[in-house]
Amino acid sequence: MENSDRLNKFRQQIDDTDAEILRLLNKRARLVIEVGKAKEKVDGDFYVPAREQKIYKGLVKANHGPLPDEAVKLIFREIISASLSLEKPLQIAYLGPQATFTHLAAIKQFGRSAHLIPQKDITSVFEEVERGRANYGVVPVENSNEGVINHTLDMFIDSDLKVYAEILLDISHALLSRSGKIGEIEKIYSHLNALAQCKNWLRNNLPHVPVFDVTSTAAAAKMVENDPKAGAIAGEMAGILYNLETVTKNIEDNKFNFTRFLVIAKNVSDKSGDNKTSILFSVKDEPGALYKILKPFADRGINLTKIESRPLKNRAWEYCFFIDMEGHIASGHIKEAIEELRMNSQFLKVLGSYPKMRPRD
Numbered sequence: 001m002e003n004s005d006r007l008n009k010f011r012q013q014i015d016d017t018d019a020e021i022l023r024l025l026n027k028r029a030r031l032v033i034e035v036g037k038a039k040e041k042v043d044g045d046f047y048v049p050a051r052e053q054k055i056y057k058g059l060v061k062a063n064h065g066p067l068p069d070e071a072v073k074l075i076f077r078e079i080i081s082a083s084l085s086l087e088k089p090l091q092i093a094y095l096g097p098q099a100t101f102t103h104l105a106a107i108k109q110f111g112r113s114a115h116l117i118p119q120k121d122i123t124s125v126f127e128e129v130e131r132g133r134a135n136y137g138v139v140p141v142e143n144s145n146e147g148v149i150n151h152t153l154d155m156f157i158d159s160d161l162k163v164y165a166e167i168l169l170d171i172s173h174a175l176l177s178r179s180g181k182i183g184e185i186e187k188i189y190s191h192l193n194a195l196a197q198c199k200n201w202l203r204n205n206l207p208h209v210p211v212f213d214v215t216s217t218a219a220a221a222k223m224v225e226n227d228p229k230a231g232a233i234a235g236e237m238a239g240i241l242y243n244l245e246t247v248t249k250n251i252e253d254n255k256f257n258f259t260r261f262l263v264i265a266k267n268v269s270d271k272s273g274d275n276k277t278s279i280l281f282s283v284k285d286e287p288g289a290l291y292k293i294l295k296p297f298a299d300r301g302i303n304l305t306k307i308e309s310r311p312l313k314n315r316a317w318e319y320c321f322f323i324d325m326e327g328h329i330a331s332g333h334i335k336e337a338i339e340e341l342r343m344n345s346q347f348l349k350v351l352g353s354y355p356k357m358r359p360r361d
Contacts, residue, residue: 130160174246281323302334
């Protein structure tokens with residue numbers, strides 16, 4: 001058989017396979033529509049992150065290649081997103097503008113079929129969800145190198161919204177410009193956190209170029225679009241959106257650089273096999289206060305993955321604490337520990353229990 005005949009044969013097999021994939025996708029879509037009808041009858045949530053995590057884990061376990069696991073997850077992310085839009089188009093508020101890392105986190109969690117609505121600040125994201133104009137919100141809460149986003153933590157003190165899910169995003173920064181030539185850059189724009197995450201690279205490679213803090217990495221890229229002598233530190237998606245060239249990529253000082261985002265909602269998430277619970281509370285300023293905080297969890301062998309304190313704005317020298325722990329609020333030992341802590345607290349809120357994410361998930 002000649003090479004052209006073999007090539008035509010393989011192409012026909014690909015066409016037949018594509019037709020079968022399309023048939024199965026539409027079969028899946030019809031099943032999703034029926035699931036949506038069943039959820040309406042029992043008033044169930046349309047978006048269930050625990051169910052999605054189970055799907056992804058099952059697919060990765062069943063995958064024997066040659067497609068890599070990450071590609072399989074990306075493909076099914078969009079299949080699930082399109083399916084959710086058949087049940088009910090999701091409205092997702094996120095800290096904008098477009099091409100920020102929060103935008104990428106929202107796409108990672110909800111896919112491109114969701115209606116992603118950029119907001120000017122974190123307060124606006126909370127307000128959109130509280131007023132029912134968005135089903136969910138996506139906000140950054142901490143970076144593995146630079147620490148917590150205080151504004152996000154502060155919003156939970158007065159808000160009744162819950163943490164519905166978390167997203168871990170691998171953060172990679174690129175230096176962008178119109179020409180793509182490092183020698184033509186006379187100033188650099190970026191968000192303060194991005195500048196901090198790339199400070200050693202900047203000191204070693206562009207020590208005499210002034211840097212300017214702006215509201216977001218995407219805003220930096222937009223400014224550079226009209227300035228041939230400027231550079232922006234941002235994600236490569238921002239470069240595509242604003243027609244910029246990549247001067248060099250992966251300029252973050254620490255290659256293990258993750259930002260954690262929270263999905264906020266009015267309702268709480270279902271229990272999955274691997275959960276995390278978040279709470280906030282305040283205690284009296286007295287000897288032994290920290291011991292009383294930690295003892296209920298230590299006594300029950302509960303792993304606290306984060307403890308963060310914030311000053312109360314209306315009370316001088318008094319603090320509230322944010323704690324993340326492994327486990328679900330429905331578990332007896334978690335519930336007991338929180339109730340014991342409540343007796344020693346001035347106030348306490350359970351912010352939510354939700355599926356735990358790990359780097360590279």
